[in-house]
Amino acid sequence: MDSSPPEVVDADTRPEQPEPEPERRALPPGLAATLVFLASGAVLVLETASLRLVGPYVGVTLQVTSSVIGVALAAIAYGAWIGGWLADRRDPRALLAPALVLAGITTALTLPIVRYAGEVLRGGAAVGILLLTALAIFLPAALLSSITPMVVKLQLADLRRTGQVVGRLSSIGTLGAITATLGTGFVLVAALPSSAIIISLAVLLGLTGLGLGVWLHRRAGSNLPRPSRATAALAVLGLAGASFSAVAPTPCDVETAYHCASVEADPVNSTGRLLVLNSAWHSYVDLNDPAHLEFAYTQWLGAVADVVAPAGRAVDAVHLGGGGFTMPRYLTATRPGTRNEVYEIDGELVELGRRELDVRLGPELRARVGDARMLIGERPRGSADLVIGDAFGHLVVPWHLATREMAAEVRRIVRPGGIYAQNVIDHPPLRFIRAEVATVAAEFPHVALIAPPAAIAGEQGANFVIVASDRTLPLEVLRQQLATSADEPVTLLSGAALDEFVDDAMVLTDEYAPVDQLLATA
Missing domain, CATH: 3.40.50.150 (Vaccinia Virus protein VP39)
Structure with missing residues (x-):
């Protein structure tokens, strides 16, 4: 029987034990809720507005509506998956601001992409419908959907409160989506053209991302790299996207709550007028001869x-x-x-x-x-x-x-x-x-x-x-x-x-x- 005394280990030489993640890594609850609410709501604003963007080129049919909803859901699924994967491998604090800025840029680029591609994909073919809706929605919606799992990762400082944190943020995201759906359908579409809705959303996302990046860097100090060069480059790309949006061709003279409408003069009859709705000939009238x-x-x-x-x-x-x-x-x-x-x-x-x-x-x-x-x-x-x-x-x-x-x-x-x-x-x-x-x-x-x-x-x-x-x-x-x-x-x-x-x-x-x-x- 070994009766030797137990080995005494000096405190300074003990193996270093992993410490729990410090509470400071979490975002303030109000900020976390705001980011999830904004990101989830922005996806639904984009989805509703995109249906109006693609309508002049592929129509507003059940197939088009189904494609918009399906592509948006696919973007949400893949965005959440990728966002969670990245959050487990990188500090989410370093990812949130770039994700928001990139979402703003891709949202701004939606207008020129849809308007140029729409001319090529014009018609009601199933492949063209799916491709045009994917170009309009997928990338910005996926980037926005990656926000929630990153925020959730930051808020899970106490495993005993996992269910509460995930449930609360999921509920807030759903409320954001509901608010955006009703607000866009009842207010924004009636008050603003689709292009104004898209550009406003892009600016909101970009500014939120830039502001968040500055705030996180100041709060974390040297724990996060300075975002200045990256964000400046992203901002330039965003401005370029907005400028492309401004010069992109538009098929509308007037955008109503239901139609992209234009009135064209008949080149043969000076008093003839052709009403075009969603790029389809709808009515012809002769101003002098009813x-x-x-x-x-x-x-x-x-x-x-x-x-x-x-x-x-x-x-x-x-x-x-x-x-x-x-x-x-x-x-x-x-x-x-x-x-x-x-x-x-x-x-x-x-x-x-x-x-x-x-x-x-x-x-x-x-x-x-x-x-x-x-x-x-x-x-x-x-x-x-x-x-x-x-x-x-x-x-x-x-x-x-x-x-x-x-x-x-x-x-x-x-x-x-x-x-x-x-x-x-x-x-x-x-x-x-x-x-x-x-x-x-x-x-x-x-x-x-x-x-x-x-x-x-x-x-x-x-x-x-x-x-x-x-x-x-x-x-x-x-x-x-x-x-x-x-x-x-x-x-x-x-x-x-x-x-x-x-x-x-x-x-x-x-x-x-x-x-x-x-x-x-x-």
Whole structure:
């Protein structure tokens, strides 16, 4: 048995034990909460604004909205993952400020990137939609999403409070996202153009990052490297990004709450004006001749109006969608005393029409700003001779205006013998127009379809006009009117031929109306 005395170890020679991370490494709770709130909210501001940025090039469809949300969620996931990985390998205090400044720079660069790339990727192809939304969102959103795990790492000084710290910061981040979503949707988009929102966000992030870097360096002293050269270089890049944003081409004359709108002069007709919404031709008006109908589908609608009432006889007309107010101006010019009521969701579009398209509101033309589905419910039963459906979100009829329930509302307000004429755009394989004809026919016993022959044959995309009534349609009279008023050959489909065209297409309802999927070409 070893009875030797225990070895005495001098205190100065004992192996050095790891010390717990000092409390000073943590950020003040208020600052930590502010950074998480700002970073999470900025992602949602960017997401909402980006939907408006890409809209003029790829439309505002369900696929575009899904792509924006999906890319933003992917950026959040990868940003949080990478931010946590870096926080375990580097002092997060040295990473926070550069991440914010870089997020500001990439946010500023979103404008020129989207506007230059959008011209190349213009259209509704799935690959182009995903690529453009990724260019708009992914990098700045990923950088912003890396902030939260870095802040969490700094605040975990006491493992006994891990759940409390993580839960609190997660809650604050969620509140930031909610605040940004509501604030952007209800306030910012209505008050500022998308470019102003993006630039303001970029400046806010950049200044926050610079201020945080200076504060952290002063607080940590020599524990953190001086940020002056790096931040100066980043600031120069940020200014360059902002300058590119200023000179980047923009497709908008006016950015409304719903559209990127512009009015273009017709190079052939000095008084002709073309209304362009999200880079799509929407309406054509002649300032000196309101009876002029340029687009083929408006000529067809004019022929339908002639069937409802001969020229010179006033009618009561309801228009679902205003746009350039082509048809209300036409009816007022050809049928004095006509009472037009227009339901237009975009109030700024109404003002644009008054300023540049000679829209004159008064007893014969009343514009109500709001959703047509809501407003039509306020219209008395049997109060309209003619209802014209011409509401679009980009090139797509809003799904809730394409259902059987909506058709029932239209039938409710149409007088006996009145007509519902609905403009629809579709492309081969023509699944949506078939479904929409079936949907209208589920409520109206008499239905016909006007379209170019090649479109009926499924050879090209085109406008289609559905004509419906509760009484027998005067088809021969309508054919004669179409032959007289239409500049190009047109087919009027009815009876057995229309049934064969529709085949077994579904009836769209409020319960199930996959409009965007039916319009997909692949």
